[in-house]
Structure formats: structure tokens, C-alpha cells
Amino acid sequence: MPEIDVRLVDVTKRFGPDVVAVDHINLEVRDGEFFSLLGPSGCGKTTTLRMIGGFEEPTSGLIELQGQDVTWLPPYRRNVNTVFQNYALFPHLSIYENVAFGLRRRKVPDQEVRRRVSEMLELVELPGYEKRRPSQLSGGQAQRVALARALINRPAVLLLDEPLGALDLKLRKQMQIELKRIQQEVGITFIYVTHDQEEAMTMSDRIAVMNRGHYEQLGTPEELYERPTTRFVAGFLGVSNMLRGERLGEDGGYAVVQVVGGARVRVPRERLNGRAAVEVGVRPEKIRLLSAGAPAAEQLNRLDGRILDASYMGVSTQYIVRVADEANLTVYEQNVERTEEGSLHRPGEMVSLAWTPEHTFVIHEGTGGDAGNAG
Numbered sequence: 001m002p003e004i005d006v007r008l009v010d011v012t013k014r015f016g017p018d019v020v021a022v023d024h025i026n027l028e029v030r031d032g033e034f035f036s037l038l039g040p041s042g043c044g045k046t047t048t049l050r051m052i053g054g055f056e057e058p059t060s061g062l063i064e065l066q067g068q069d070v071t072w073l074p075p076y077r078r079n080v081n082t083v084f085q086n087y088a089l090f091p092h093l094s095i096y097e098n099v100a101f102g103l104r105r106r107k108v109p110d111q112e113v114r115r116r117v118s119e120m121l122e123l124v125e126l127p128g129y130e131k132r133r134p135s136q137l138s139g140g141q142a143q144r145v146a147l148a149r150a151l152i153n154r155p156a157v158l159l160l161d162e163p164l165g166a167l168d169l170k171l172r173k174q175m176q177i178e179l180k181r182i183q184q185e186v187g188i189t190f191i192y193v194t195h196d197q198e199e200a201m202t203m204s205d206r207i208a209v210m211n212r213g214h215y216e217q218l219g220t221p222e223e224l225y226e227r228p229t230t231r232f233v234a235g236f237l238g239v240s241n242m243l244r245g246e247r248l249g250e251d252g253g254y255a256v257v258q259v260v261g262g263a264r265v266r267v268p269r270e271r272l273n274g275r276a277a278v279e280v281g282v283r284p285e286k287i288r289l290l291s292a293g294a295p296a297a298e299q300l301n302r303l304d305g306r307i308l309d310a311s312y313m314g315v316s317t318q319y320i321v322r323v324a325d326e327a328n329l330t331v332y333e334q335n336v337e338r339t340e341e342g343s344l345h346r347p348g349e350m351v352s353l354a355w356t357p358e359h360t361f362v363i364h365e366g367t368g369g370d371a372g373n374a375g
């Protein structure tokens with residue numbers, strides 16, 4: 001087992017009598033991992049990060065860094081550094097002095113400062129920028145300098161609060177790849193806060209998906225996407241088709257669930273965990289569209305419906321399919337087989353939706369909090 005770098009034990013933060021910003025969080029971040037807190041505005045990401053950094057005291061609970069209880073230590077006594085969204089570089093200092101700042105304060109000899117600053121500028125791919133001022137940098141470059149400045153003291157943990165939030169989409173995507181490379185090169189534990197699911201998925205080893213002061217599920221990007229266990233996670237990470245149903249019985253390793261229009265779908269048995277009334281889901285790209293009545297392998301789950309809408313989206317075509325006059329399902333089909341005349345299926349057409357039972361996930365109603373911390 002890798003070592004635990006940051007541990008939150010039952011941490012709660014209240015602001016006044018009414019606001020519970022963080023609600024009994026238990027969390028273990030492993031040494032050297034890229035860990036993200038992902039969630040909508042106001043769910044408590046920044047407050048959690050600020051407590052780890054020491055800028056905010058928890059109302060109750062315990063925070064450990066590398067096995068040491070730091071709950072009541074001020075920020076400068078923690079082996080942690082922070083990068084914020086508004087890079088907060090010193091405008092009157094050169095890039096060199098901005099990066100060197102943390103070393104100057106510790107009276108590190110000049111020669112070593114030179115060596116380490118140039119090492120850091122190399123790492124963030126800005127060698128040659130030593131003499132410039134922050135006002136002479138682009139947003140992406142300024143954020144690289146902020147990163148170099150935060151890493152130069154070699155903290156055990158780097159906290160990042162939406163550091164790419166001010167950048168345009170294209171630059172943000174570039175910087176995501178850069179950040180991941182830098183984290184892997186330095187091997188320092190990163191705790192990254194974002195409300196952007198794609199960003200979290202691109203960079204993270206593991207993600208905690210937060211909602212209303214706690215996290216609903218914790219796991220690798222793949223685990224969270226392939227097998228979300230709450231409705232919130234299923235909807236926040238990508239698009240999900242949800243179907244309410246009732247368990248009818250079993251068939252080999254599968255549970256049989258009756259859903260809209262009386263159709264039966266099969267679900268790997270252990271995912272149902274014995275429950276009777278359930279909500280199952282399937283991702284839009286897992287579904288194949290077949291012409292109505294077309295044969296399909298018997299083991300596939302299958303629903304019949306009518307195409308309501310077909311929209312060209314570049315990489316894929318998005319279909320909205322009405323099933324049993326009850327549910328609208330979304331289907332993505334890669335545009336490999338698209339014909340000159342347009343999409344393969346047209347609005348009004350009757351179709352079948354087919355997918356393998358293994359791609360069906362199950363919502364565990366009523367679970368949440370730290371239930372997923374085993375990942």
C-alpha cells in the first residue's frame with residue numbers, strides 16, 4: 001500500500017449557525033498521487049483545500065499531513081504550498097525573483113538559488129524568461145511561473161484551486177497535459193480543485209466527486225464514469241440514461257430488471273446487491289442503434305423506441321430516442337459510418353437500442369458520504 005500523505009478524519013466546517021460548508025469528510029490522499037476534488041459551485045471544495053493548507057480551521061475533526069496532526073498548525077508550519085486561480089505573482093519583481101522568493105526567505109545561498117531557479121524554469125518550460133516582469137507574460141506563462149514558485153521549496157503536497165480557471169479553453173487543455181507531466185516529473189502529491197469534470201478526468205489518478213459539503217463517490221476517472229453509484233455522480237460526470245425498474249429474478253450471473261414499457265434488462269447480479277426497486281443506467285456511447293426488428297445477439301439488453309431528434313456533433317451524432325412514451329434516451333454514435341446523405345437514422349424512425357449487460361450501472365440510493373472511500 002502506498003503511504004498516506006494527507007488524511008482528513010471526520011472534518012466539518014461551519015460558517016455561523018446556518019452554513020455547513022464541509023460536512024463530516026473522511027479522506028485519504030496517497031503519497032505522489034494527483035488527487036482532485038470535483039464538484040459544482042458552493043459544494044465546499046475551496047473550504048476543504050483551505051483547511052488542508054491551514055488558512056481555515058475546521059469546526060471539528062482532524063487533519064494529518066504525513067502522519068503528523070497539523071489541525072492547529074498555521075500555514076507556514078505545514079509542508080504544503082498553494083497555487084490559486086489569480087496567480088498572485090509580485091508585479092514589481094522579475095520572474096527570477098518571483099520564483100526564487102521561497103528560497104530567499106530561507107536564506108539559501110545565491111549559487112544554489114541560481115541552480116534551483118533555472119531547474120524550475122526548465123521544468124515549466126520557461127528558460128530565458130528570468131528578467132521579465134509578470135506584466136510581460138501571457139496568462140498561461142504566468143500560471144507556469146506561479147507553479148515554479150510554489151514547487152521550488154519542494155513541499156510534500158501542492159494544493160491547486162482552479163489554477164486554470166482564467167485561461168481560455170484551448171490553453172486550458174494544453175496546461176492540463178503540462179500540469180500532469182510536471183506532477184509526474186516532480187512526484188509531489190497534488191490536490192486539485194475544479195468544477196470541470198473533463199479537467200479532473202484528464203489529469204487525476206483519483207477523484208472525489210463532491211456535493212453539498214461531502215463527497216458522493218471516490219475513485220479513478222474510469223471507475224467513476226463506468227460505474228457511478230449515485231444519481232448525482234452519474235449526471236455530473238458525462239451524460240447518463242437512467243431507467244427506474246424492479247427486480248424480477250435472476251438469470252445466471254445476472255439480475256433481471258423490468259424497466260419502462262415492460263422491457264427487461266440484465267445487470268451483473270452483484271451490482272444489484274439484493275435490492276428490489278432500483279434505478280439502472282447506461283452511457284450514451286455504449287448503446288448501438290439497430291433498425292426495428294433487426295436481429296441482435298440474445299445476450300444484449302434491448303429497448304424499442306422512436307427517434308425524436310438526430311443532431312450532428314462532429315465526432316459523433318447524438319440521437320434522442322423516445323422509449324415506451326415514457327423516457328427519452330440519448331445515444332451517441334461515432335460518425336465513422338455516416339453517409340453522404342447524413343445520419344444513418346432519421347427522426348420518426350422506429351429503432352432498437354442494444355447494449356451489453358456489463359455496461360449497465362446501478363444507482364445506490366441513499367448512500368453517499370464516505371461510503372466510497374475504499375477505491
Ligand SMILES: Nc1ncnc2c1ncn2[C@@H]1O[C@H](COP(=O)(O)OP(=O)(O)OP(=O)(O)O)[C@@H](O)[C@H]1O
Pocket residue numbers: 015019020021039040041042043044045046047048195
Ligand atoms: N467565509 C465564509 N463565510 C460564510 N460562508 C462561507 C465562507 N466561505 C465559504 N462559505 C460558504 O461555504 C460553502 C462552500 O464554499 P466553497 O468556497 O468551499 O465552495 P466551492 O466548492 O469552492 O465553490 P466554487 O466552485 O464556487 O469556488 C458555500 O455555500 C459558501 O457560500
Ligand SMILES: [Mg+2]
Pocket residue numbers: 045046047
Ligand atoms: Mg472554490
